[in-house]
Amino acid sequence: xxxxxxxxxxxxxxxxxxxxxxxxxxxxxxxxxxxxxxxxxxxxxxxxxxxxxxxxxxxxxxxxxxxxxxxxxxxxxxxxxxxxxxxxxxxxxxxxxxxxxxxxxxxxxxxxxxxxxxxxxxxxxxxxxxxxxxxxxxxxxxxxxxxxxxxxxxxxxxxxxxxx
Numbered sequence: 001x002x003x004x005x006x007x008x009x010x011x012x013x014x015x016x017x018x019x020x021x022x023x024x025x026x027x028x029x030x031x032x033x034x035x036x037x038x039x040x041x042x043x044x045x046x047x048x049x050x051x052x053x054x055x056x057x058x059x060x061x062x063x064x065x066x067x068x069x070x071x072x073x074x075x076x077x078x079x080x081x082x083x084x085x086x087x088x089x090x091x092x093x094x095x096x097x098x099x100x101x102x103x104x105x106x107x108x109x110x111x112x113x114x115x116x117x118x119x120x121x122x123x124x125x126x127x128x129x130x131x132x133x134x135x136x137x138x139x140x141x142x143x144x145x146x147x148x149x150x151x152x153x154x155x156x157x158x159x160x161x162x163x164x
Contacts (some may be wrong), residue, residue, distance in 0.1 A: 001146035003039075008090035009146055010036060013066035013088075018044070018138070020055030020062055020094075028055055034064075035109040040140035043097070043106035048134045056094045062138055064090045069150075076155030083149060089146035097135040106135045 010016060019029040029049055034042045042064070046052050054063075070085045097103045104126055111122050150158050 001148055002035045003143040006144035006146035008067050008091065009086050010090035012068045015078045016064050018062050018064055020052060021059045022055055023058035033110065035113040037109050041085055042138040043109060045107060045110060046134050046136065048132060053134060056136065060093045060095060062092055062094045065091065076118050076151055084151065086146065086148045088144055090136050090140050091142055092138045092140040094136050094138045097137050103135045106137065
């Protein structure tokens with residue numbers, strides 16, 4: 001599936017798993033609450049120190065993955081046990097956000113995505129916690145890709161990007 005499909009999956013996923021590489025070369029993957037601000041920019045927030053930031057300092061390359069519409073099912077035509085899903089993957093470069101205004105705007109995007117009905121409390125939250133919150137920007141280095149397994153109303157698998 002194309003980049004637009006993949007971005008839609010990322011936007012709808014309750015979390016996105018970000019995979020990092022530790023300084024010793026071992027993998028470290030963690031589900032995070034990311035917000036996207038354009039076709040290739042994602043943000044997340046975290047503590048001012050910890051595994052994620054250590055990984056970024058050692059190797060800023062990251063991979064993102066997400067799954068939505070995940071439902072075990074029996075294939076309508078052949079009775080096979082299968083899974084319907086929509087998924088997305090992307091690769092990018094992570095970096096700390098140090099500019100105060102950019103950090104606030106990134107946090108605003110995160111709050112708008114996950115707590116849109118509570119934006120009236122945003123300024124107070126920023127005043128309380130901005131200095132003790134790290135913000136990381138992930139810039140995609142290639143367009144994201146998506147995959148899916150989905151059946152149409154007639155029980156035919158929708159292959160090769162076919163939409164209903």
